[in-house]
Amino acid sequence: MTTFNIAIVGAGPSGFYAADHLLKQRDDVSIDLFDRLPTPFGLVRYGVAPDHPKIKSVTKAYSRIAKKPEVRFFGNVNIGTDITREDLEAHYHAVIYTTGAQTDRMLNIPGIDLDGSYAATEFVAWYNGHPDYRDHEFDLSVEHAYVIGVGNVALDVARILLRTQEELQATDIAQHALEALAKSNIKQVTLVGRRGPAQAAFTFAELKELGELADADFIIDPADMTLDPVSQAAVEKNKKSRQKYELMADMAQREPAGKPKQLFLKFLRSPSELGGSEDGHVSSITMERNDLIEAPDGRLRARGTGYMRTYPAGLVLRSIGYRGVAVPEIPFDDKYGILPNVAGRVGSANSPVIGHYTAGWIKRGPSGVIGTNKPDAGETVKMLSADLEAGIHLSPSAADITDLLRSRNVDFIDWNAWERLDAAEIAAGEAAGRPRIKATTIEEMLALANA
């Protein structure tokens, strides 16, 4: 029986789900799972908020997949630099790209490049100890922070800015972020939504948490809760929206308890400009009031009313969406920031790129929760499996990728090495009364993994 060698590029949730589906659907596959970092789990390690440890427990299931005899993990191997498309084609019958969405969508307003204005992607990666972002510096000496966007990531960022040291100490937040946040002077954080409360993307549980912060009152202006008729109808029709709206309406009526910090949630506003001080640092944010208009597709869109107001601001974090980055030599859809694909087959219906597949955020864009990636990877593997049956695959000629990696002096690590690194991080955490202290440089990771 032929064994099909499959490469999966990216060891985040989608990579593990793709491996799992392959193993469940076929008994003739051997899988090599690559990640450019020595650490697996993608955004479960570097995105999910440190104060949400339960969500991270999904990694236990991923570890079980990685330990299957048909799977090998190659950490610290960057596809595109350490290994090229040509190399993959010489070693594998098929390749699945699960590289995620690694950058942010830009907000093109004057002043966006001032010091003190950052992408939430950078801030999230920094506080989660991603090696590419550990040396970033965020000026937390200011009092007023604005978070642009009202998705769950925006809420994560606002919470982390306002959590007490005691709360953060109990999480696996990176040590450098814990220390920087200990010195933070931020007193007020304002979340800003372009549209109204009925269109807010955050979920009920994340909203509820904002009302329970130890050190910060959560304040919504009751006037912001007024709904236009289309939003009213939408809220009445959809149970989840209604529950969220009712909770917000209830929260808007609460009297602040007089906690030392405040978290404001504001709707129907768009930032139009960031003002700067002489030293090039953000000092203000100008926002335009919006109203909502119904677009031809029935969705409500924000429209500026021309009414502007300027507020003091020292830190602005834009959280308006993630975006995929191109994998060298593989087609890329620059408009949507994804690999162009038809149900997971890279390319178009008329010109598929034989042997190349994609799953997860780089396939469909940054949407859904971790579990959404499971059926998504299932669809891709179904296509791949059908192609294998039909004899549509690459024809590898080279033996084992390990030889190539060694010949190029790529310092890759396997799953056992990752487990040593994992254990070392947990042990370091125990010694400091924390769940884990993350290694945050590649050198440190490799040293612990290879110890």
Ligand SMILES: Cc1cc2nc3c(=O)[nH]c(=O)nc-3n(C[C@H](O)[C@H](O)[C@H](O)COP(=O)(O)OP(=O)(O)OC[C@H]3O[C@@H](n4cnc5c(N)ncnc54)[C@H](O)[C@@H]3O)c2cc1C
């Ligand atoms: C800030 C944030 C918080 C979130 N919180 C939650 C939450 O609380 N609950 C929830 O359900 N979902 C949450 N999500 C969503 C969840 O993280 C995603 O659905 C999921 O991680 C997407 O999986 P993925 O495998 O497609 O991408 P990723 O998780 O991004 O994994 C991609 C992997 O590919 C690797 N890679 C990239 N390029 C290369 C290359 N060239 N060579 C080799 N490897 C490469 C990366 O290092 C990474 O490990 C959150 C997302 C973000 C951004």
